Amino acid sequence: MVTAGAFEFGQTIWNRRLEIGWSRPELAEKLNTRAGLTTCDGALIYKWETGRHAPKAWLPHILHVLKIPADAAALLRPPTARTAPAHTCENPPIGLPEAVFDRPQADTLLAMLDASGPVEPDTVRQLAHAWLISEPPQILHQRAGRRVGDSLITEVRTRTNTLRRMDDYLGGLDLIAQVTGELRATVHLLREASYTEQTGRRLLELAAEQAQLVGWVAADAGLNQQAQRAYTVGVHAAEAAGHRGLGGLNLGGLGYLLASTGSPENGVVLTRSAAVGAAPYAGARERAMIWDRAAWAACVAGREREAAAALGRVEDAHDAHQPDAGEEPDWLYWVCRAESLVMQGRVWTELHRPLRAVPILQAVIGTYDHEHARETALYRSWLAAALLDAGEIEEASAETIRVIDLSAGVTSDRVAKRITMLAGRLTPHTHVPAAREVLDRVREQR
Structure with a gap:
């Protein structure tokens, strides 16, 4: 079973091995030479590095060959001998499967x-x-x-x-x-x-x-x-x-x-x-979806250059997609260039770049089927936020009203939070009739 200490020590082995530039078989050869044995191999080192096995008799040889400080071995002591808090039953360790799934x-x-x-x-x-x-x-x-x-x-x-x-x-x-x-x-x-x-x-x-x-x-x-x-x-x-x-x-x-x-x-x-x-x-669409998410995480973290680079990888992935290349998994059915354009618009909105976000979102939202009420409501909420950044209070208010109308009967916490956010941003603009209409509609729903 993977334990926190064995995993942390395994990371130490892995990091030092890569710093030196050895493969697992090369490290195994070095350890066998020092110990005068032939029983260490790449598979055993893999188990150490992933925390699935804790090195015992091999420990002094690992410390010597990789030049790891001796105090790093404290990671392998039982939890009671360490200062790190034990996991509670509410927060069990998150590990990956053992060598055999049973x-x-x-x-x-x-x-x-x-x-x-x-x-x-x-x-x-x-x-x-x-x-x-x-x-x-x-x-x-x-x-x-x-x-x-x-x-x-x-x-x-x-x-x-x-x-x-x-x-x-x-x-x-x-x-x-x-x-x-x-x-x-x-x-x-x-x-x-x-x-x-x-x-x-x-x-x-x-x-x-x-x-x-x-x-x-x-x-x-x-x-x-x-x-x-x-x-x-x-x-x-x-x-x-x-x-x-x-x-x-x-x-x-x-x-x-x-x-x-x-x-x-x-x-x-x-x-x-x-x-x-x-x-x-x-495949290409899988890569597009995964890089879309990387772009979003980067923009929320304030890393504009990293977000833009990820969006570029999304475009590359869509360009590489060949519809007739073969059967794809069903869970990709919704992934398309339009969805990635929405993500582009969301990223530029989050980064407060409305001149980039608004044209993208306006163009792509018009192609969406309003039967998909939740997704359309969410996408329009991003357009409303971008319009607010641009100082277009009336247009932002009109989009927010559309979001409220689309959300009727949709039990989505995400949509509800987006409406609350937009209402909060419109509150300073009560002198604008369209903004007052939004705030009145939100109060009616509560």
């Missing part, structure tokens, strides 16, 4: 879902680092319980795809119980059913897709801690399935959420890790 690992997924606390800030960088350097585990064949075959996998996937499209029309509070129930049902199959390794990987891929959907829906419902937990489950499940693209989808989703809820620097770490780690395995 029933106890499925229990870990359920424990992550049931935890009540948020993902602690000090685990964010650990999660990103572990994901970037880890390798997928083997999956233990489950030989007891209900037999899972292709027909059940197809049925679960169809339900998941349907729920994903329902999210286009329903707010988070309307959908959260259903999507969470689907994820729990899939994890219970992993825990209790009988399946081959291939089927197990397909179930884990489904769990990762469902976890991403739960994270998105929970965030829309204002359940941010539940969303954080769902995304970490998705990273864990995708890693177990050996699906780097799904891992990046969930890691980037977690980073996007953290950036949007007060932790922009952690958001930058996760979204950039997702973009870099998933890029070699991702």
Whole structure:
């Protein structure tokens, strides 16, 4: 099991090895030479670096060969001998799968879902680092319980795809119980059913897709801690399935959420890790989506140049997309250049660059189907904010009224917060009749 101390010491090994410029096999050769043995290999070093095994007899040789200070070994002492606070049951450690995914690992997924606390800030960088350097585990064949075959996998996937499209029309509070129930049902199959390794990987891929959907829906419902937990489950499940693209989808989703809820620097770490780690395995539209999120996290952190560079990568990814290149995963159905243009507009709005933001948002919003009320309301809220930055109070007020009209019957915490923000920004302009109309409408809704 990965422990905080073993993971931290593993990071020390990893950092020193890269500073020196050795591969894992090269380090293993150095350690074998010093110890007079032949039993160290790259796989063992990988387990040390990811915190899955703590070096014991090898410790003095590691310290000597890598020239690591002896006091770094204090990281490997039991928690009672260290000053770092122990994790509580509300905040269990967030790790990646062990070398074998089996029933106890499925229990870990359920424990992550049931935890009540948020993902602690000090685990964010650990999660990103572990994901970037880890390798997928083997999956233990489950030989007891209900037999899972292709027909059940197809049925679960169809339900998941349907729920994903329902999210286009329903707010988070309307959908959260259903999507969470689907994820729990899939994890219970992993825990209790009988399946081959291939089927197990397909179930884990489904769990990762469902976890991403739960994270998105929970965030829309204002359940941010539940969303954080769902995304970490998705990273864990995708890693177990050996699906780097799904891992990046969930890691980037977690980073996007953290950036949007007060932790922009952690958001930058996760979204950039997702973009870099998933890029070699991702198709063009996957890369576009992940870099969109990296651009958002960078702009919220105030890094304009970094945000602009990420937007450039998004454009490159869309230019590289070939619609006839082959079948793509269903969870990419909504990713298109128009969605990325909206993100461009949002980024420039967040950076208070209305001359860039307003033309982009006005052009793309006009192409949207108002049946997608929540998304259109959110996008128009960004246009209203950009118009306020430009000093166009009447136009901003008119857009805010449209947002309020679109939000009627939509149970979205995100939309509600955007309306509250816009009302707050319009409050100093009560001398403008259009602004007073907005404030009257907001008071009527409360």
